[in-house]
Amino acid sequence: xxxxxxxxxxxxxxxxxxxxxxxxxxxxxxxxxxxxxxxxxxxxxxxxxxxxxxxxxxxxxxxxxxxxxxxxxxxxxxxxxxxxxxxxxxxxxxxxxxxxxxxxxxxxxxxxxxxxxxxxxxxxxxxxxxxxxxxxxxxxxxxxxxxxxxxxxxxxxxxxxxxxxxxxxxxxxxxxxxxxxxxxxxxxxxxxxxxxxxxxxxxxxxxxxxxxxxxxxxxxxxxxxxxxxxxxxxxxxxxxxx
Amino acid sequence: xxxxxxxxxxxxxxxxxxxxxxxxxxxxxxxxxxxxxxxxxxxxxxxxxxxxxxxxxxxxxxxxxxxxxxxxxxxxxxxxxxxxxxxxxxxxxxxxxxxxxxxxxxxxxxxxxxxxxxxxxxxxxxxxxxxxxxxxxxxxxxxxxxxxxxxxxxxxxxxxxxxxxxxxxxxxxxxxxxxxxxxxxxxxxxxxxxxxxxxxxxxxxxxxxxxxxxxxxxxxxxxxxxxxxxxxxxxxxxxxxxxxxxxxxxxxxxxxxxxxxxxxxxxxxxxxxxxx
Numbered sequence: 001x002x003x004x005x006x007x008x009x010x011x012x013x014x015x016x017x018x019x020x021x022x023x024x025x026x027x028x029x030x031x032x033x034x035x036x037x038x039x040x041x042x043x044x045x046x047x048x049x050x051x052x053x054x055x056x057x058x059x060x061x062x063x064x065x066x067x068x069x070x071x072x073x074x075x076x077x078x079x080x081x082x083x084x085x086x087x088x089x090x091x092x093x094x095x096x097x098x099x100x101x102x103x104x105x106x107x108x109x110x111x112x113x114x115x116x117x118x119x120x121x122x123x124x125x126x127x128x129x130x131x132x133x134x135x136x137x138x139x140x141x142x143x144x145x146x147x148x149x150x151x152x153x154x155x156x157x158x159x160x161x162x163x164x165x166x167x168x169x170x171x172x173x174x175x176x177x178x179x180x181x182x183x184x185x186x187x188x189x190x191x192x193x194x195x196x197x198x199x200x201x202x203x204x205x206x207x208x209x210x211x212x213x214x215x216x217x218x219x220x221x222x223x224x225x226x227x228x229x230x231x232x233x234x235x236x237x238x239x240x241x242x
Numbered sequence: 243x244x245x246x247x248x249x250x251x252x253x254x255x256x257x258x259x260x261x262x263x264x265x266x267x268x269x270x271x272x273x274x275x276x277x278x279x280x281x282x283x284x285x286x287x288x289x290x291x292x293x294x295x296x297x298x299x300x301x302x303x304x305x306x307x308x309x310x311x312x313x314x315x316x317x318x319x320x321x322x323x324x325x326x327x328x329x330x331x332x333x334x335x336x337x338x339x340x341x342x343x344x345x346x347x348x349x350x351x352x353x354x355x356x357x358x359x360x361x362x363x364x365x366x367x368x369x370x371x372x373x374x375x376x377x378x379x380x381x382x383x384x385x386x387x388x389x390x391x392x393x394x395x396x397x398x399x400x401x402x403x404x405x406x407x408x409x410x411x412x413x414x415x416x417x418x419x420x421x422x423x424x425x426x427x428x429x430x431x432x433x434x435x436x437x438x439x440x441x442x443x444x445x446x447x448x449x450x451x452x453x454x455x456x457x458x459x460x461x462x463x464x465x466x467x468x469x470x471x472x473x474x475x476x477x478x479x480x481x482x483x484x485x486x487x488x489x490x491x492x493x494x495x496x497x498x499x500x501x502x503x504x505x506x507x508x509x510x511x512x513x514x515x516x517x518x
Binding site: 018045209 | 250251252254255341342344345352407408409410411412413500501502503504505506507508509510511512513514515516
């Protein structure tokens, strides 16, 4: 078929005249419209937040539009501590180490490590699917879901079995640190239904050398706290950044 | 959990422990630098084009010069120095922040890894036309292929590789058709089907094929998979981002599209106090 050249014509679709936001409001100085004299986060004055609230509270506010309750703040803070460092053997940390050894410009080291952490295999790329998996399955009995997963899936010939997003084996066994962190978080009054459900699923997988992965624990807590699935991946990177 | 006495099988990890395995090659000191069986210094440097070696690295196969030249044309076609394009704008914003050229260019490339535009959509475009040709071969008409796809979006002509935001028509298709002709390529079955789909869309919606649709069909005719096209095009927008970075970098810091506070429309909660 011979194709004739066509003209390129502007659509003249309507576009937003301004960038809009529901998060941050900057009040301009009377002398200079480029300089903010006051910043508000979801309505709260930033200076007031600086003086009176914790970093955890304001991080929660930034993403959720309201300040957390005490119970929410406690579990969120414990989650931030739980995954503050992926550890020196983790590919993301090793990327940072290798960049350091390679005398990479210091300002690039964190983006390099976070880029590695973005992966779909036990990285931030797994967090959003894990949230969706938990949300979809949490109405079913966890033992039944475990049986179905074991029945439908097949252990790969090599490497770990990622049986569901956020759950699987870790170096061929159960990730003991993910388990212990989940056991700590599940005891808190702020523990939600996805973390409790995931905990039962994890137990049901133990006989098969699988259980919680760190991404699953993070996904469950963040989803219980009401963070949107797509935001959970970025939050996991942010949590692991220090 | 397993008891402490049950030793777990870690043989797979033990075999790989702190060891690099490579199917591609590497530097063997005193012998040479090897890449998929080629001696890089003798077989590739000065003998093959950069684009040929880039495709070798992205697919494990060394393409002929003709296909590499076609890809070079596509890389020029898909990366313009226009900072209104999102990935280029990230380059320019890096420039205005006086980041390094590497940081800004990498950030722009990362931005192009998008489900809506960029190289990820090319993989979707290749996947669509390959499935469409299989369906067509199995007896589905072109009109049915279009109707089936449009039905998923309430009858709208939303098919990867067709129509385009901002403008109707795509000057890049014509440019790449010229490249294909000059290199002696003829229209293969995927591209032929792509033109037929375009004709149905023109008749029904006055929408045409875009560069994604053309590239996806052409590259399917060359035997490439969606993943291979995605891999080859990993840094498709590279040069336009660098150009936009440098344009902004060469000006005063903060001079690229500065915004007044009131240029942002706040639609959130009204002012409130912590004691409320």
